Amino acid sequence: MRQQLRPLRHGALARRCNTTGGCVVATLAIDEGVNIREYLRWVRLVSKECLGLHRNRWYLLLMNAVPEGTGSRRRVCIDAERLGSTMRFLNHLCDPAPLRTQEMTQGSAHRLVAVTCRAVF
Numbered sequence: 001m002r003q004q005l006r007p008l009r010h011g012a013l014a015r016r017c018n019t020t021g022g023c024v025v026a027t028l029a030i031d032e033g034v035n036i037r038e039y040l041r042w043v044r045l046v047s048k049e050c051l052g053l054h055r056n057r058w059y060l061l062l063m064n065a066v067p068e069g070t071g072s073r074r075r076v077c078i079d080a081e082r083l084g085s086t087m088r089f090l091n092h093l094c095d096p097a098p099l100r101t102q103e104m105t106q107g108s109a110h111r112l113v114a115v116t117c118r119a120v121f
Helices: 048-054 086-092
Strands: 005-007 012-018 021-026 035-039 042-047 060-062 074-079 099-106 109-116
Touching: 042 048, 074 109
Parallel strands: none
Antiparallel strands: 005 012, 012 021, 035 109, 042 074, 060 074, 099 109
């Protein structure tokens, strides 16, 4: 099977690693604090009861934001199970040490940004 390489930013490539998923690899040295890619897809409101089953599993990432008018009963999640960019594999990294996620919220727009927390060579 031919591997598909898709350029991201700053020398990072997304490629299919095996038959079940993909990964992100660095082709150039990347400095600390560089934004690699945004994780943005479907936003869902999830009840606290549902969080115990799905918290940061599969392609569902829990955000810290609490929507106005819901008190603390509901939380915002980004869901990229069926659609999304290559950053949906962020939860499936074997070694997530070089990356950290940074939450960005502006009005009703919610996104996670993958940022390098140390230089990658």
